[in-house]
Amino acid sequence: MESTTPGRRPPSRPPFRIRMEQIAVVPAWAILLMAYLGTLMFTVVLSFTNSRGFPQFDFVGLSQYRRLMATPRWSVSVENLLVFGTGFIICCLVFGFLLAVVMDSRIRGEGFLRTVFLYPHSMSFVVTGLAWQWMFNPALGIQSTVRGWGWETFTLNWLTRPDLAIYVMIIAGAWQSTGLISVILLAGLRGVDADIWKATKVDGVPTWQVYLRIVLPMIRPMVAVSVIMLAISVVKAYDLVVALTNGGPGMSTELPAKFAMDSLFTRQNIGLASASITLILVSVVAIVGPWMYCEARKARNSGGH
Amino acid sequence: MDRRASAMQIDRKPIPLGRPRLVSPGRIGLYIFAFASMLFFLLPFWVMLVTSLKPMDEIRLGNLLAWPDNLTFQPWIAAWSSACTGLVCDGIRGGFVNSVLITVPAVIISVLFGAINGYAISTWKPRGADLLFGGLVLGAFIPYQVFVYPMTRVLANFGLFGSLGGLIGIHVVFGLPLTTMLFRNFYAGMPPELFKAARVDGAGFWKMFVYVMLPMSMPILVVALVLQVTGIWNDYLLGLIFGGSSYAPMTLQLNNIVNTVEGERNYNIDMAATIITALVPLLVYFLSGKLLVRGVTAGAVKG
Numbered sequence: 188m189e190s191t192t193p194g195r196r197p198p199s200r201p202p203f204r205i206r207m208e209q210i211a212v213v214p215a216w217a218i219l220l221m222a223y224l225g226t227l228m229f230t231v232v233l234s235f236t237n238s239r240g241f242p243q244f245d246f247v248g249l250s251q252y253r254r255l256m257a258t259p260r261w262s263v264s265v266e267n268l269l270v271f272g273t274g275f276i277i278c279c280l281v282f283g284f285l286l287a288v289v290m291d292s293r294i295r296g297e298g299f300l301r302t303v304f305l306y307p308h309s310m311s312f313v314v315t316g317l318a319w320q321w322m323f324n325p326a327l328g329i330q331s332t333v334r335g336w337g338w339e340t341f342t343l344n345w346l347t348r349p350d351l352a353i354y355v356m357i358i359a360g361a362w363q364s365t366g367l368i369s370v371i372l373l374a375g376l377r378g379v380d381a382d383i384w385k386a387t388k389v390d391g392v393p394t395w396q397v398y399l400r401i402v403l404p405m406i407r408p409m410v411a412v413s414v415i416m417l418a419i420s421v422v423k424a425y426d427l428v429v430a431l432t433n434g435g436p437g438m439s440t441e442l443p444a445k446f447a448m449d450s451l452f453t454r455q456n457i458g459l460a461s462a463s464i465t466l467i468l469v470s471v472v473a474i475v476g477p478w479m480y481c482e483a484r485k486a487r488n489s490g491g492h
Numbered sequence: 493m494d495r496r497a498s499a500m501q502i503d504r505k506p507i508p509l510g511r512p513r514l515v516s517p518g519r520i521g522l523y524i525f526a527f528a529s530m531l532f533f534l535l536p537f538w539v540m541l542v543t544s545l546k547p548m549d550e551i552r553l554g555n556l557l558a559w560p561d562n563l564t565f566q567p568w569i570a571a572w573s574s575a576c577t578g579l580v581c582d583g584i585r586g587g588f589v590n591s592v593l594i595t596v597p598a599v600i601i602s603v604l605f606g607a608i609n610g611y612a613i614s615t616w617k618p619r620g621a622d623l624l625f626g627g628l629v630l631g632a633f634i635p636y637q638v639f640v641y642p643m644t645r646v647l648a649n650f651g652l653f654g655s656l657g658g659l660i661g662i663h664v665v666f667g668l669p670l671t672t673m674l675f676r677n678f679y680a681g682m683p684p685e686l687f688k689a690a691r692v693d694g695a696g697f698w699k700m701f702v703y704v705m706l707p708m709s710m711p712i713l714v715v716a717l718v719l720q721v722t723g724i725w726n727d728y729l730l731g732l733i734f735g736g737s738s739y740a741p742m743t744l745q746l747n748n749i750v751n752t753v754e755g756e757r758n759y760n761i762d763m764a765a766t767i768i769t770a771l772v773p774l775l776v777y778f779l780s781g782k783l784l785v786r787g788v789t790a791g792a793v794k795g
Contacts, residue, residue, distance in 0.1 A: 207697035208616035215609045215624060215668065222665045223631040224518035233641070242645065246637040282529075289526045300526060302778075303533050309768040309777035311726035313743045317750050317766045318536040321543065321759060322556070331554030362536065394518070423635045430747050447637045452733065457641065464637045475633045 226467070234461035242457060249460035261463060264441045264484045267353055271442065272421040274357040275364075279417055282361060283368030288398055290369065301373075305367035312363065316430025320346065334438070349439035352432055356440055359431055364420065368413045375406030391441035411478060418474045422467060443467055526599050544764035546648040551759050566578035566758035571768060575761050577748040584649060587745030591725055591772075594657060598663035599720040605664065606671020606716060610680045611705050613672070614679040614696065615687050625676060631734055647734065654736025662734050663724050670723070671716050679705065718780045722773040742769050 210458040236249045255261050286304055290297050307315060322328050323346045330343040345351035379402055387397045403410075428434060434441040443463060448459035537554050544567050546560040573583040624739045644653060652658035671686065690700045731741035741747075746769045750762045 194500050206616075206618065208612045208618040210699065211608055211612040212618055212621070214622060215628070215672065216620075218665050218668055219627045219631065221626060222643065223634075223639065225629070226639040226646075227634070229642040230638055250771070258508060273795055280693060285525065286529060289522060289529070292522055294522065294526055303530050306774065306777055307536075309722050309773045311728065313726075313747050314766050314770045316538075317746070317762065318540055321763065322536055322539060324759075327551060327554050327759065328556060332556040335555055349526075360532065366533070384690070419633055419635075425637075425741070429728070430506050430751065433751065440675075441708075444635060444637055447727070459507045461641070464635075464641075468638050471634055475630070479630070 209286075216398045231463050231465050231468075233457055234465045236458050236461075238457035238461070240455040240457070247458075251376075251458045252466075254458055255462045255466070258459070260438055260441060261443070261446055263438045264443045264446045267438075267440060268421065268442050271353055271356055271360075271417060271424070271440075272418065274354065275360045275421055276417045278357055278361040279368045280413060283365045283413065284372050286369035287376055288367065288372050301370065304369055306366070307363045308367045310363070312424075312426040313430040315359050315363045315426050316432075319355060319362070321433050323355050346432065347436060349436050352436060353441050353471075356427065356431055360424070360427060363427075365418065368417070371413050372409050374405060375409035376402065379405055415474060417477050419471065422471055468484070488489035493551070517717025539590075540763045540767055544760055544767055546760055548758060548760060564760075565790050566612060567758070567764040568768070570758070571749075571761045571764035575749045575758075575765055577745060578752055582747060584742060584768060587740060587742035590735070590739050590744040590745075593737075594659055594663065594731070594739065595721060595724045598660045598667065598724050599717060600661070602664045602667035602671050602720055603713065603716045607675045607706070607709065607713070608675075608701065609668070609672040610677075610679055611701050612697075614676045615700075615705075625672070628669040628672055632673070636729055637667065640730075644733060653734070654738065656739050659730065659734045659739055662730055663727070666730065667720055667724065670719060673721075674716050675709070678709065682708070714780065718776055720774050725772050744769055 232244075233242055234251055235246050235248060236243055237245050237251070288301075290300060296301070323343065324330075327345050327346040328343070331342060333341040333343070345355050383401060383405075384397070387401065423446060424442050425442055428440055428442055428445050432440040434445060444467065447460050447463045447467060450456045450463060454460075542557070542559055543551060545563050547562055547564050547566070549559060564693050571583060572585050574581050614624050642666070647653040647655075647658045647662075650658075652661070667700070686699065686704065690704045695704065714790060725741075726743060727741065728743045731739070731744045735741060735744065746765050749752045750757075
């Protein structure tokens with residue numbers, strides 16, 4: 188609340204006035220420094236201790252990380268993460284781009300389609316997980332329905348098979364997230380200059396080639412945002428696993444975020460959990476860091492924002 | 493780049509010229525693909541709905557897609573008031589009440605707080621504003637697992653662990669980056685003459701916020717409300733950790749009802765409970781229309 192006209196300032200006021208905008212952001216600073224940075228550092232520190240049920244400060248160097256690497260459940264989780272992440276991101280991007288192109292093609296009922304594509308995103312991952320768990324129910328789900336239509340040998344028992352359960356997770360995740368990606372990419376498509384379309388039309392380039400060769404490279408920023416968002420949600424994936432498979436069958440759908448939660452709260456292994464969380468944090472920074480750096484550089488080069 | 497601006501472009505009309513209006517094989521393929529995609533997205537909800545309206549005998553026949561022969565609302569009533577989680581058979585209504593108790597204050601506080609922060613950061617630019625904002629945005633990307641364990645210790649020290657207030661506070665903390673970002677980007681897009689004029693007129697920090705900024709904030713306020721309501725309502729992880737036994741949100745109770753099985757599973761009740769849990773965010777989504785679309789593209793970082 189700084190007054191710019193010195194004449195109006197009462198003489199009794201002290202010369203250093205506390206500025207209201209600084210006070211207003213104090214709680215936000217407190218949250219950033221304590222709730223975010225402080226807890227983050229605490230977790231990292233714990234990963235170098237041998238804490239089990241409670242935090243202890245006997246520092247044991249990297250031994251929790253060595254233990255983590257030797258824990259089969261963790262290595263399986265990381266492998267699953269790679270399979271799930273690759274499949275999920277590719278599915279969402281390809282399917283999302285196709286849907287964006289559909290909505291961009293002057294199709295009838297575009298608004299309705301967008302609503303349909305996006306409504307799963309408004310629901311909880313728990314809901315998504317339970318819905319697809321039921322669809323893939325080996326006894327009463329899609330399998331028995333198709334068999335009832337006369338195809339007696341039809342099998343869709345993926346949720347009971349360790350090698351295939353993770354693909355159900357990909358389908359369920361894509362069902363929830365593709366709509367959002369399509370909307371983001373659509374925003375990119377709508378931003379493409381109409382002259383590009385005119386020019387390619389004059390040259391007689393087929394529409395699909397224009398999309399693939401010219402438009403897709405032009406909407407690279409939207410694709411980048413989508414990839415970052417999807418990658419982050421892969422690293423965070425927890426409730427979807429809990430609701431859909433709870434990590435099973437066996438360990439076939441365990442993921443690092445779930446490993447961390449289980450080690451923290453059910454297996455009471457704080458040190459090991461913190462080591463796994465620190466690695467998750469490093470992976471997030473590795474995903475987001477370069478992107479934020481590029482964005483910041485772009486913003487600086489364009490001279491604003 | 494201002495992501496909000498690009499999100500708005502969705503509302504622009506498609507490029508006026510382009511592909512011919514003839515019925516070409518390409519157009520037919522396009523419509524077939526659109527229709528198939530529509531089915532893919534609608535199918536799970538249809539299946540949930542018809543399952544929730546069937547008696548178990550009919551479900552055991554194994555036709556997932558068929559409309560019920562003997563339509564019944566019994567599963568919905570059971571899901572609401574008598575479905576079991578372990579030994580307790582009170583249905584999902586307790587979780588509903590908890591979710592309302594958690595969501596309403598957490599949304600109001602985090603949105604208001606975000607508005608004040610966004611306003612302070614974008615218009616008054618206090619020292620270190622860029623650092624604060626960058627830190628919050630970065631925080632929005634980091635998984636909750638990184639922060640939660642120390643938070644449980646802190647809350648336990650203050651006797652707030654497992655309390656409603658503690659859980660609301662946690663939601664405010666994790667909602668803040670998104671709401672701050674929404675409001676900051678919104679206010680940053682406003683003409684600077686506005687603030688200059690208000691300051692010349694002698695408006696201070698709060699006066700300008702209440703009389704100048706808030707009245708113009710309706711669009712972004714609704715977006716923030718919608719995003720926070722759906723985000724907090726759909727939360728599972730924070731409720732699991734911080735809700736304790738008395739404040740388990742609806743998502744948690746739903747998962748307990750469906751996935752902790754004692755004896756035979758009642759799929760119709762499970763699906764009714766699932767739909768009931770999804771009802772609030774769905775309602776918000778359909779009522780808010782394009783706003784949620786804008787919001788999710790603008791605040792794309794929250795996962």
